[in-house]
Amino acid sequence: MIRIGIVGYGNLARGAECAIAQNPDMCLAAVFTRRDPAAVTIRTPDVPVVKLGDIAQWKDRIDILLICGGSATDLPEMTPALARDFHVIDSFDNHSNIPDHYAAVDAAARETGHIALISAGWDPGLFSINRLYAEAVLPEGKNYTFWGKGVSQGHSDAVRRIPGVVDCRQYTIPVEQAMEAVRAGKDPELTTRQKHTRLCYVVAAEGADRAAIEDAIKTMPSYFADYDTTVEFITAEELQRDHSGLPHGGSVIRSGVTGWDRECRQTIEYKLTLESNPQFTASVLVAATRAVMKMYQRGERGCKTVFDIAPADLSRFSREEIIAHLL
Amino acid sequence: MIRIGIVGYGNLARGAECAIAQNPDMCLAAVFTRRDPAAVTIRTPDVPVVKLGDIAQWKDRIDILLICGGSATDLPEMTPALARDFHVIDSFDNHSNIPDHYAAVDAAARETGHIALISAGWDPGLFSINRLYAEAVLPEGKNYTFWGKGVSQGHSDAVRRIPGVVDCRQYTIPVEQAMEAVRAGKDPELTTRQKHTRLCYVVAAEGADRAAIEDAIKTMPSYFADYDTTVEFITAEELQRDHSGLPHGGSVIRSGVTGWDRECRQTIEYKLTLESNPQFTASVLVAATRAVMKMYQRGERGCKTVFDIAPADLSRFSREEIIAHLL
Numbered sequence: 001m002i003r004i005g006i007v008g009y010g011n012l013a014r015g016a017e018c019a020i021a022q023n024p025d026m027c028l029a030a031v032f033t034r035r036d037p038a039a040v041t042i043r044t045p046d047v048p049v050v051k052l053g054d055i056a057q058w059k060d061r062i063d064i065l066l067i068c069g070g071s072a073t074d075l076p077e078m079t080p081a082l083a084r085d086f087h088v089i090d091s092f093d094n095h096s097n098i099p100d101h102y103a104a105v106d107a108a109a110r111e112t113g114h115i116a117l118i119s120a121g122w123d124p125g126l127f128s129i130n131r132l133y134a135e136a137v138l139p140e141g142k143n144y145t146f147w148g149k150g151v152s153q154g155h156s157d158a159v160r161r162i163p164g165v166v167d168c169r170q171y172t173i174p175v176e177q178a179m180e181a182v183r184a185g186k187d188p189e190l191t192t193r194q195k196h197t198r199l200c201y202v203v204a205a206e207g208a209d210r211a212a213i214e215d216a217i218k219t220m221p222s223y224f225a226d227y228d229t230t231v232e233f234i235t236a237e238e239l240q241r242d243h244s245g246l247p248h249g250g251s252v253i254r255s256g257v258t259g260w261d262r263e264c265r266q267t268i269e270y271k272l273t274l275e276s277n278p279q280f281t282a283s284v285l286v287a288a289t290r291a292v293m294k295m296y297q298r299g300e301r302g303c304k305t306v307f308d309i310a311p312a313d314l315s316r317f318s319r320e321e322i323i324a325h326l327l
Numbered sequence: 328m329i330r331i332g333i334v335g336y337g338n339l340a341r342g343a344e345c346a347i348a349q350n351p352d353m354c355l356a357a358v359f360t361r362r363d364p365a366a367v368t369i370r371t372p373d374v375p376v377v378k379l380g381d382i383a384q385w386k387d388r389i390d391i392l393l394i395c396g397g398s399a400t401d402l403p404e405m406t407p408a409l410a411r412d413f414h415v416i417d418s419f420d421n422h423s424n425i426p427d428h429y430a431a432v433d434a435a436a437r438e439t440g441h442i443a444l445i446s447a448g449w450d451p452g453l454f455s456i457n458r459l460y461a462e463a464v465l466p467e468g469k470n471y472t473f474w475g476k477g478v479s480q481g482h483s484d485a486v487r488r489i490p491g492v493v494d495c496r497q498y499t500i501p502v503e504q505a506m507e508a509v510r511a512g513k514d515p516e517l518t519t520r521q522k523h524t525r526l527c528y529v530v531a532a533e534g535a536d537r538a539a540i541e542d543a544i545k546t547m548p549s550y551f552a553d554y555d556t557t558v559e560f561i562t563a564e565e566l567q568r569d570h571s572g573l574p575h576g577g578s579v580i581r582s583g584v585t586g587w588d589r590e591c592r593q594t595i596e597y598k599l600t601l602e603s604n605p606q607f608t609a610s611v612l613v614a615a616t617r618a619v620m621k622m623y624q625r626g627e628r629g630c631k632t633v634f635d636i637a638p639a640d641l642s643r644f645s646r647e648e649i650i651a652h653l654l
Binding site for chain 2: 015017018019021022023043095098099102119124126128129130131132133135136137138139140183258259260264265266267268269270271272273274275276279280282283284287290305306307308309310311312314315316319320322323324326327
């Protein structure tokens, strides 16, 4: 049994708790929180909720920690700090800062002979693996990543910060014609605007200036200004009724050519359709605990990424079983 | 530079020759043939065609061999035999005999400290990897594999052996409604007949009994009897004009559930659309040379499968580059 500790108890952590319960070779050992543990109720019976400050006392009772914090401020601090005492996995997803995060976690983990996996999940994660496989197999070609239709929490949060906005759910939607052009092997050059549109369901405060809110959204730099954005005002009840889930997904597509005269078009598509983004992301982290423990047992130390994981290490089945049933 | 030898010069080998030319870190060292080398003309300038019987003399001039033979009779003999003198890769695709083939190749390769990769390609190969990833991430769910639309060479050959048949091209076609039911998360139980149909374009000899040919095809055990099969008679010119390519493809789909009450449906689909099946399969074998050489340099010996390959080992780019650009 792999004894897993979860740090945090937000959406991702709750997804991890559920995923652990689906894997017979794992168990949840404890949940660690910065809040008052008495105020946190988890679903797994007989598992303690512990103050994060007391985590060092759990060194011998935990095989590996899933650090379920945010990439903006939590993980850059927490992952290197915890990698000194534990094997750890995080889902750091701030793509441009991954090299720095990698270096910090690698140094911390190596200092004390631990192993860490960063940026696991689906993007970064399964999408990254598929970008790499596809590029290796089709060296002459082009990778495209489309996201959605799905809820972007970062964009929803950005809208919520606008004065007069009570709540918001923002959907990222891939442009179907752009995906079809890629699938048809047309190798299009696509601008940001041509790849995705954005749709915001906004609950406005009573008496708020809706035109001003709509304008503030549509002109917001980096988040919305480069996209065709639609804003729809709905009631709090409608938001709760129709948009309480966190669906997401997307496709990694590589279109490339093979043959002496590059005469054959070959297309690889990896597509996710997710009713719950945090539960799926958590399921990847949880499967990865198995791989990370096996790699540690083989003597590997320091920071790893999903690129370092041999698929066999993710499975709970033996080498003989996977060769017989999955190959 | 990885110096690659190719054994055989059929469709797969010719695809490998093209793929090697697309990878700047590899070169073709020689092609080995059972035929008279003078009768074999290859495309790469200044590369020798050598009698297969003389291959032992090439031990020091070749880093790894791609064995491009058939799974029925060639590979069970050739891969273990050649693994005694070389690192080797094959595309053995007789799924039910893989465990035996694995054991034979493993024993041979270990005897002399070589490394071997068997059953590379797309199925087995990339499809296998995706079945494994999807099952590891979604332990409660179901895997489906659909093939086509594409040419099955084994089925085309089977029809060609019927008296009165001059030539045939057989297409395997997935049943769209079955795929849609899987994508919709309905977890259908599907019979062989419900998953794929078969379409045969047949060139009959002059005066042949077409009704008898059609009957012989449709009732042929294991190849056609369990499928809804359509037979169309066409001329040799039409076959040549409209069906000279070897397209193929298919999808691996896993639909599973997550959440404490299994309340969220999650679907993973990996889809290939290939204008040339042999060129794509060969492109996988060629990318794998890189991984196998790196694994050998780390001390690995014996028989491996695609499940043992960490994605990073397939890339020609450095760890830093793949983390910065693909993660």
